[in-house]
Amino acid sequence: MQNQTILLIGHGSREPSGNREIVAFAEQWRAHQPQWRIEVCFIEFAEILIEEGLDRAAAHGGQVVVVPLILNAAGHVKMEIPEHIEHARLRHPQVAFVYCRHLGASQDILAILKRNLRKALHTLDMPDPRNTGVILLGRGASDRVANGEVAKMARWLYEEGEHPMVDIAFTGITHPRLEAIVQRQHTLDMRQIVVLPYYLFTGTLIERIHRQVARLQRQYPQIYFGLADYLGFEAEIFAMLENRITEATDRLAPAMMECDGCKYREFAADHGDGHHHHAHAPQASV
Numbered sequence: 001m002q003n004q005t006i007l008l009i010g011h012g013s014r015e016p017s018g019n020r021e022i023v024a025f026a027e028q029w030r031a032h033q034p035q036w037r038i039e040v041c042f043i044e045f046a047e048i049l050i051e052e053g054l055d056r057a058a059a060h061g062g063q064v065v066v067v068p069l070i071l072n073a074a075g076h077v078k079m080e081i082p083e084h085i086e087h088a089r090l091r092h093p094q095v096a097f098v099y100c101r102h103l104g105a106s107q108d109i110l111a112i113l114k115r116n117l118r119k120a121l122h123t124l125d126m127p128d129p130r131n132t133g134v135i136l137l138g139r140g141a142s143d144r145v146a147n148g149e150v151a152k153m154a155r156w157l158y159e160e161g162e163h164p165m166v167d168i169a170f171t172g173i174t175h176p177r178l179e180a181i182v183q184r185q186h187t188l189d190m191r192q193i194v195v196l197p198y199y200l201f202t203g204t205l206i207e208r209i210h211r212q213v214a215r216l217q218r219q220y221p222q223i224y225f226g227l228a229d230y231l232g233f234e235a236e237i238f239a240m241l242e243n244r245i246t247e248a249t250d251r252l253a254p255a256m257m258e259c260d261g262c263k264y265r266e267f268a269a270d271h272g273d274g275h276h277h278h279a280h281a282p283q284a285s286v
Contacts, residue, residue: 008041015204022069037060074141117157132191168181191223199230200230
């Protein structure tokens with residue numbers, strides 16, 4: 001489509017470097033796709049939030065393709081962004097809004113995780129995987145499906161590797177937490193442990209993870225800890241976003257929004273319970 005604006009939505013972070021990374025990600029994407037108009041906004045903790053981002057994108061007219069730069073579909077993806085899009089449709093009836101799927105658990109994400117795991121193992125001088133545990137550390141949500149996607153990726157890592165233990169932990173909202181899983185792996189005689197962040201970009205939670213791992217290293221001096229990188233600027237992330245745009249815009253029928261058929265949203269609409277960010281279970285901050 002000739003008059004098309006892609007609106008990339010990042011989560012937003014209290015740590016400015018996290019937001020700067022998303023802006024830099026968008027700049028790299030523009031370099032890959034110079035014919036595309038790509039704009040950026042955030043869910044929270046940033047200057048340009050979703051409502052303003054949608055209005056800015058709609059000012060160009062034509063079609064606005066809303067692309068959530070988010071790994072797992074919890075409340076933001078299922079409720080908050082769709083509600084903002086519905087309101088934007090009322091404000092800009094001449095503009096066509098299309099909502100893409102979030103990134104989600106996939107072979108592409110698995111490939112990045114495996115690559116990051118290998119790099120972390122190199123920092124530990126490639127120990128025997130049979131006594132090296134892995135902890136996939138996710139953000140944590142009040143949505144069990146979102147948490148289940150982290151468990152799914154951990155299982156895939158286990159099935160494609162030689163590590164006897166590939167566990168999950170979360171930095172907030174839900175359990176288990178990192179310290180509990182390290183204690184468990186220590187009890188089961190893991191000599192090395194690699195913490196593998198299931199995050200896209202830096203932020204306050206990545207900084208917290210660095211402090212936690214340093215503290216755990218002091219607490220368990222007999223264990224060697226490796227901390228892998230977050231997912232970030234890998235080629236697979238750009239490709240996944242482009243695939244999401246293609247699948248959302250190339251259909252003959254209007255694309256279904258992420259949660260248009262969700263029973264929870266239908267119930268909320270019937271009972272006048274629109275999404276308010278602070279009215280639901282708290283979201284972890286980055």
